[in-house]
Amino acid sequence: MPRIFIIDVTNRDGVQTAKLGLSKLEKTMINIYLNEMGIFQSEFGFPTTRHETNYLQANLELAEMGVLQPINLGGWIRAIVEDVETTFKRIPNIKHLNLSISTSDQMINGKFQGKKSKNSIIKEMVEATKAARVHGAESIGVNAEDASRTDISYLIEFGLAAKEAGADRLRYCDTLGYDNPFTIHDNCQMLAEKVEIPIELHCHNDLGMAVANSIAGAMGVMDGGQDAYINTTINGIGERAGNADLIAVVLALCKSRNCAKKYPLGWSIKLKHASKIAKFAEYAFKVPIPINQPGVGSNAFAHASGIHADGVLKDPGNYELYSFEELGRGDPIRVETGREIITGQYSGISGFSHVMGKIDVSFSNKSREEANEILELVRYANVEAQKPLVEDELEFIAKYPQITKKLLTMTPLE
Numbered sequence: 001m002p003r004i005f006i007i008d009v010t011n012r013d014g015v016q017t018a019k020l021g022l023s024k025l026e027k028t029m030i031n032i033y034l035n036e037m038g039i040f041q042s043e044f045g046f047p048t049t050r051h052e053t054n055y056l057q058a059n060l061e062l063a064e065m066g067v068l069q070p071i072n073l074g075g076w077i078r079a080i081v082e083d084v085e086t087t088f089k090r091i092p093n094i095k096h097l098n099l100s101i102s103t104s105d106q107m108i109n110g111k112f113q114g115k116k117s118k119n120s121i122i123k124e125m126v127e128a129t130k131a132a133r134v135h136g137a138e139s140i141g142v143n144a145e146d147a148s149r150t151d152i153s154y155l156i157e158f159g160l161a162a163k164e165a166g167a168d169r170l171r172y173c174d175t176l177g178y179d180n181p182f183t184i185h186d187n188c189q190m191l192a193e194k195v196e197i198p199i200e201l202h203c204h205n206d207l208g209m210a211v212a213n214s215i216a217g218a219m220g221v222m223d224g225g226q227d228a229y230i231n232t233t234i235n236g237i238g239e240r241a242g243n244a245d246l247i248a249v250v251l252a253l254c255k256s257r258n259c260a261k262k263y264p265l266g267w268s269i270k271l272k273h274a275s276k277i278a279k280f281a282e283y284a285f286k287v288p289i290p291i292n293q294p295g296v297g298s299n300a301f302a303h304a305s306g307i308h309a310d311g312v313l314k315d316p317g318n319y320e321l322y323s324f325e326e327l328g329r330g331d332p333i334r335v336e337t338g339r340e341i342i343t344g345q346y347s348g349i350s351g352f353s354h355v356m357g358k359i360d361v362s363f364s365n366k367s368r369e370e371a372n373e374i375l376e377l378v379r380y381a382n383v384e385a386q387k388p389l390v391e392d393e394l395e396f397i398a399k400y401p402q403i404t405k406k407l408l409t410m411t412p413l414e
């Protein structure tokens with residue numbers, strides 16, 4: 001029976017969004033939270049972008065250490081041999097890759113403007129896929145950018161060539177959010193039946209249908225007999241109007257009518273981590289969660305009107321489809337209303353020890369020298385983040401100073 005897996009692309013599509021970005025430590029925390037939540041794969045960055053090199057290597061080290069296990073860490077590159085070669089030169093132990101190329105007439109005419117043809121696109125993609133195989137990639141996804149505006153017969157030809165070259169999955173990118181649930185279902189069912197390869201759904205929200213399209217597309221893939229991989233981002237952060245929101249997608253898969261029975265998840269996802277991961281992304285991106293966001297918005301379990309309040313008090317099931325406890329909500333949050341000592345890029349050892357003591361990271365059995373080293377790393381992490389670090393980040397730095405040092409090291413124009 002086909003199954004659904006989640007590939008979260010916050011650390012790729014999310015961070016490439018205009019006006020937004022994350023520090024390398026924040027990206028690392030997101031990988032950790034996704035892993036805790038039981039997400040199948042994190043598209044964790046750009047192997048051919050120089051300032052990502054140390055971050056990607058450090059996260060692969062965390063995977064080797066068992067910290068980032070069992071999540072897969074996948075890189076995103078263009079589907080050209082040059083990008084594959086650069087990737088394995090800089091990040092030799094990367095295991096999972098998605099190779100991307102545009103396939104629609106719009107992009108071939110409007111973007112490539114005669115530099116690429118339908119034939120050359122397939123040829124380049126095939127060569128890149130084979131090269132990634134030769135370099136030992138364990139899994140390869142081939143992305144058809146603008147798939148929804150691509151002639152379906154060409155898309156099938158492209159998919160068959162990708163499969164023949166050794167690709168494990170085909171990514172159907174609704175790059176402009178052009179599909180609707182009915183069109184994406186039919187397109188993806190046909191692709192699954194004709195190409196016979198697992199298919200990823202990469203949906204954008206330009207028409208407000210990213211989540212619905214992801215679910216309908218996955219259903220199409222599974223109706224066509226293949227596993228489906230839905231691309232999500234935390235809080236739906238992504239290019240323009242964003243991507244399919246991680247929490248909304250998981251809720252829809254688990255809670256919408258008859259969905260879970262007919263279209264089951266391949267891995268169990270711990271929804272209890274929903275609130276934590278959404279709050280962290282809100283803080284890290286500095287983009288507030290809308291109050292009506294499914295599951296994690298502040299109004300998601302709020303009731304004011306007489307009939308609703310009365311109904312929910314008698315039985316929450318009257319007006320709530322799922323409980324706040326399931327999403328990890330309901331615990332009291334401690335908010336400092338008096339004096340605050342926080343860490344920053346100019347912190348000293350006294351204030352720093354006070355902050356770390358409060359979160360139970362004691363330096364009493366460590367040397368002063370060691371504490372000073374951790375403080376130095378915290379200062380640098382603050383320089384990059386430009387906002388106070390959260391407790392989990394401080395704990396991470398104290399626990400993995402060498403990894404943190406790597407994350408924070410960038411050498412431009414070398």
Ligand SMILES: [Zn+2]
Binds near residue numbers: 202204
């Ligand atoms: Zn995208």
